[in-house]
Amino acid sequence: MTRRPGCPSESDRHTQLLLEYCAGRLDESQKVLLEEHLANCLHCMEFCEKQNAVWKGLDAWDAGPVDTGFDARLMARIEARPTWRTTLRRWLGELSWKPVLPAAAVLAAYFVVVTPQPPPQQQLVAGADVQEVEQTLQDLEMLQQLKLSVK
Amino acid sequence: MNTLKALHFLALALACRPLFALAQPVRRQSGGPVDQIRRMPQDQRRRTLETLPPDRRKQAEMRMQKLDALPAEEREALQKRYEAFQKLPSEHQQRARDMFQQFNALDDNRRAKVQTEMDSLRTMSQVERSDRLKSQQFKKKFNRNEQSILSGYSALLDETP
Numbered sequence: 001m002t003r004r005p006g007c008p009s010e011s012d013r014h015t016q017l018l019l020e021y022c023a024g025r026l027d028e029s030q031k032v033l034l035e036e037h038l039a040n041c042l043h044c045m046e047f048c049e050k051q052n053a054v055w056k057g058l059d060a061w062d063a064g065p066v067d068t069g070f071d072a073r074l075m076a077r078i079e080a081r082p083t084w085r086t087t088l089r090r091w092l093g094e095l096s097w098k099p100v101l102p103a104a105a106v107l108a109a110y111f112v113v114v115t116p117q118p119p120p121q122q123q124l125v126a127g128a129d130v131q132e133v134e135q136t137l138q139d140l141e142m143l144q145q146l147k148l149s150v151k
Numbered sequence: 152m153n154t155l156k157a158l159h160f161l162a163l164a165l166a167c168r169p170l171f172a173l174a175q176p177v178r179r180q181s182g183g184p185v186d187q188i189r190r191m192p193q194d195q196r197r198r199t200l201e202t203l204p205p206d207r208r209k210q211a212e213m214r215m216q217k218l219d220a221l222p223a224e225e226r227e228a229l230q231k232r233y234e235a236f237q238k239l240p241s242e243h244q245q246r247a248r249d250m251f252q253q254f255n256a257l258d259d260n261r262r263a264k265v266q267t268e269m270d271s272l273r274t275m276s277q278v279e280r281s282d283r284l285k286s287q288q289f290k291k292k293f294n295r296n297e298q299s300i301l302s303g304y305s306a307l308l309d310e311t312p
Contacts, residue, residue, distance in 0.1 A: 130202050133188065136233075137214040139244075142251040143232045144217075144225075146269060146304065 007041055018044060022051035186230070189218055243310055250303040253296065265297050269304050280305045 007014070020026050021034050038045050082090070191199065196215060200208045221229065236244065257265060268289075272280050283289055284302055293301060 130199050133199055134203065134207065134211050136188065137211050137218070138248070138251075139236060140218065140229060140233060141214050142247065143236055144221075144229050145266070146247075146251065146254075147232070147273060 007037070007044060015047075018047055019051065022048055022055065186226075188215060189226075239311070243307070246303065247307050250300055250307065253300050253303075257297070257300075261297065265293070265300060268293070268301055272301065272305055273308060277309050280308065 017026070017030070017034065021031065026034065038048060196212075200211050203211060218226075236247075239247075254262065254265060272283065275283060284298075284305055289301075290298065
């Protein structure tokens with residue numbers, strides 16, 4: 001791509017000039033001068049062609065009708081911010097429960113097989129082993145029969 | 152879908168149940184040894200006593216049955232008596248046990264007579280008991296072994312607060 005000396009594309013200010021030309025905003029004298037330059041500068045001609053393609057694309061774009069209810073709907077959504085309950089419910093709803101079931105089943109099976117047992121009641125009886133239980137029974141019989149320690 | 156979720160929750164709760172159980176503090180049974188022994192389930196009683204030699208096991212089982220058969224008032228009185236006995240010095244407790252062993256070794260007839268004398272001694276003052284033990288009537292009524300048992304019983308009564 002050849003660029004002529006003093007080409008407008010060499011500086012930002014002159015690039016702005018090319019953009020103004022493409023937008024059709026140059027006065028007639030500037031336009032004539034620039035068109036003379038364009039006839040001999042392949043680089044600037046290409047720049048203008050690309051810029052014109054953008055303009056044509058923008059002209060062809062149909063933005064559609066403006067949605068007048070958008071603001072109202074947005075405000076309604078802001079006002080209806082979810083409470084922690086609805087957030088939790090939504091979170092639980094979105095949660096995938098499928099992986100939980102096998103894990104829970106494995107845990108349940110584990111605890112059914114290895115359920116921690118409460119300490120045997122024998123140890124709770126007077127803190128005792130069999131000798132202590134036997135001794136206690138003997139003492140109780142003695143006290144019942146001889147009424148010792150109560151006058 | 153809701154049923155599936157409910158099942159998931161149920162499975163989770165079942166899985167976590169033993170953890171909750173572990174978190175519970177172990178509650179000791181309330182009441183004294185009388186209540187504690189009485190509350191032992193039959194199979195636990197059997198397991199507890201099965202390590203004893205047969206004759207001692209049989210005796211312990213009989214004592215448990217007697218305890219079960221006691222009316223509530225007597226059981227409560229016995230409980231209080233046991234608590235008071237536990238507060239006595241261990242030497243005092245041991246003498247009482249030795250005396251009771253000698254008493255149990257008597258034949259039924261003599262044991263009944265000694266038991267009646269014990270009941271009588273219990274109603275007396277310390278001085279009256281001393282006089283009774285020195286009396287000729289006492290020495291004629293009971294042999295040396297029985298006198299020894301009754302003297303021991305009287306001494307225990309004197310020492311009991």
